[in-house]
Amino acid sequence: MVVAILPLIVSCIPESDFSNSNQSETITIEATNEILIEIPQTSTPDPVETEELEPSPTLESATNSSTNLQPTMIPCSGQLTSPNQEGPFYKAGSPERKSLIDEGMAGIPILIFGRVFDQDCNPMTGVKLDFWHADVDGEYDNIGYTLRGHQFSDENGYFSIESIEPTPYTGRPSHIHVKLFARDGQELLTTQMYFPGSETSGDVQNAPDLLATYLEPDSEGRQQVLFNFIVHP
């Protein structure tokens, strides 16, 4: 099955990430510090497996048009996502929404997407992902819900949310906070996603898996940001 999707995965991964291009041997693709997949190469893809990769209408609607990266093609590392400090600005009760961008808001639009898995790489459905972060001036909205909102993972563990690229503020690299909750409300994880420019920060040095992966901009010009979550159910 994995062989059949290789060309599509390749379309969004820099060539330099391939460690071996010999098709008679195993190829290793390392798209991020949190994704490592081994793909045995064969000359004839299994037609049955290829058939299973056809997206359903639901998946197609969630697909990014510029990369053809279907939700089911996002691989799982099986390594638990590192926790990270909550900070002082979490506020419960955020609205459910697909975009944190309000009309007229300054900032560079980004589209964050990924999947939620358990440690055995089973997709986790119905997980609440609650995001919050600072605006371009490094300020949090502690009165309303600007740049605060949540999403639920779908039947493939997939989620996506639009926002603006986070801005570093005093003493902190660029980051977006997130909390994950199970269907019963149990908290699964509190952590932060870090963005390019944060590589030398102590947070990323201590937990490299928290560095988000930048892909190519999508057809709407939004920077695509891939981030998976692996949690204990």
Ligand SMILES: [Fe+2]
């Ligand atoms: Fe923060």
